[in-house]
Amino acid sequence: MDLDPFFKPKSVAVIGASREPRKFGHVIFKNFIESEFAGKTYPVNPKAEKILGRTVYPSLTEVPGEVHLAVIAVPAPIVPSAVEECLSKNVKAAVIISGGFKEVGEKGEKLELEISKKIEGSKLRVIGPNCLGVFDPLNHVDTLFLPKYRLRRPEPGSIAFVSQSGAFGSAVLDWAAAKDIGISKFISIGNKIDVDEVDLLEYLGDDPLTNCIAVYVESIERGREFLKTASKVTGSKPMIVLKGGKTLEGARAALSHTGSMAGSAKIYEGVIEQAGAMQAQTVDELFDYARVLAYQPLPKNEKGIAIVTNGGGFGVISADEASRLGLKLADFSPETLERLREKLPDYAVPHNPLDLVGDADVERYRFALNAVSSDANVGIVLVIVLLQTSFIESDVVDAITESAVTYGKPTVVCSIGGDFTQILVKMLEDEHIPAYATPERAVNAINSLVRYRKALEDHEKRKTASAVKV
């Protein structure tokens, strides 16, 4: 199955393109013609002649050229006939933005069924209805009906983001853009009449631009296919799932004890683990993990974490969190301890967490990061840097980046603070070093790296086991 036409269409028709600037059909049409989208864009609307200076076609069938992707933004009752037109025009992919379907009750459900019947057996693939559709920053495909001054679009990056909820998806995109977090593809799947999370996992698993897949779902209909596909995908790239609707619903008629314990949340948890994916409990965690998994290497061995800080308390809190999660702190080698003792001031104790003390400058960071990163006992580096002291300037970013690149060890930063801190955090994010506002979040991000490495080891074990069987 090929979903390419959703992300790399050579031509797009916006059915329901509108002159009215606030209408969805207007915003979407504008997204295409005002961007660097390389293909043709055709507005379709029987009631308008020109929109934004472009000639409007009264119906899809009257569009002169081939149409790869149709974006449908007309009222729900007209959607079936729009889909009909897509079929007769041999459109490859359609995004149905319109709401007013299953989510509003029986009448909408009937409409959905009508559309399902039409597309059954055809080659037309459909995303939606009741969704935002697709955003691909590299190919400038943008079916989001939210104007850019309201919802900034993220730059191209390596994280793919699939969201069942449009509102959640769009808010997160806006936030990601503000944080300089890049996105490879964003897909809001809405009511999943055709394309669902399983199809997209399959596609994104093979997408060379995607390093890491973040998913927000509320329901998974094709459970066993999901597990199978997700298990395959995590063999090559990390996947994080935030499952909405965790309440212990539908504990079934309890003829067995197991039946009464089996809230759907528990089973979803198990499925995510079984697939080798990471479960995010909160919105923060979803992208905390995605950022580090997309951009940092995995720790190479069972070695521990080195914590380097200019604030003692944060070092202690990090160590506590690491211990709570069962993560090991590195024992520095005698050589490293000797180096640290020689160079650091007397009042800085060479010990892990390594407190460089409040008067630490960039040079002290540079030295310490080199010393601990080159230590064979260290697998992961956590740099805590509090920028409130006047000793540290923005070139601390260079020091952190340099040691991360030189030693190839996963590196994350914890930095908490206001405007000045935020500037440096963005600089780090640009260098693909994830930075977190609290030590706990940073340590949990490290934990996601360790857990993903374990998932890959499990994949290996299974390969070996099945090889033995044959």
Next chain:
Amino acid sequence: MSSPGEMIKLKDCENIIRKVLGEGRIVMLADEAKRVCSLHMIPVPISHTTLNVREAVSKADEMGYPVVLKVISPQIVHKSDAGGVVLNVRDGKELETHFEKLIADVEVKYPSAKVFGILVEKMMPPSTEVIVGAIRDRQFGPSIMFGIGGVFTEIYNDVAFRVAPIDRVDALNLVHELRGFKILEGVRGKPPANLDSIVSVLLNVSSLMMEHDSISQLDLNPVITYADGVCAVDCRIVLRRTEGDL
């Protein structure tokens, strides 16, 4: 793929299932469920079901005391709650007394209940208890549950699931996922539980669910764990009449 022994095992189980459904029941009797488990290599205590008190005593003498007595009746599904279970029966004399009393009690409390027999079962020494279960989930199909017995399951809901079929890696991860995992490693001088045996039970329950489409829910509660093995001392199997049921 299946060996002759394997085929016989599956056929035996399917025969039991067909008999239960044929009698209009969906909950297996304790001895039926034990038989199905045992055919699937899940260790259960030795036992014997009879209505004859002398036969009961002679079998108990053979297996050694203490023993447990359980009423086998389709009308008494929750045996313990109904007073249909006697634990720690220490000799033949005690057995005789309890045997007669169990039958008499049922006659008084459940006059319409049909008693098929009294199950005499070797009582296993106490040790750390775990729960192994299975259900059919609407989205994910047959799924296996694992939990640590007692307060961990009841209060902390410390159970975890995997979708069947599971492999050894899944089974081990499932066991390690529990917050109470340390209990199985042995605390306060208790010997560690035999993880290999727990893993085997999980794998066997997984194949049991995959092989018998009519089994909708299963409880092994508790499974008692020892340093050298495990024993499922209570087995409960619920059937479904059609595929649409869960």
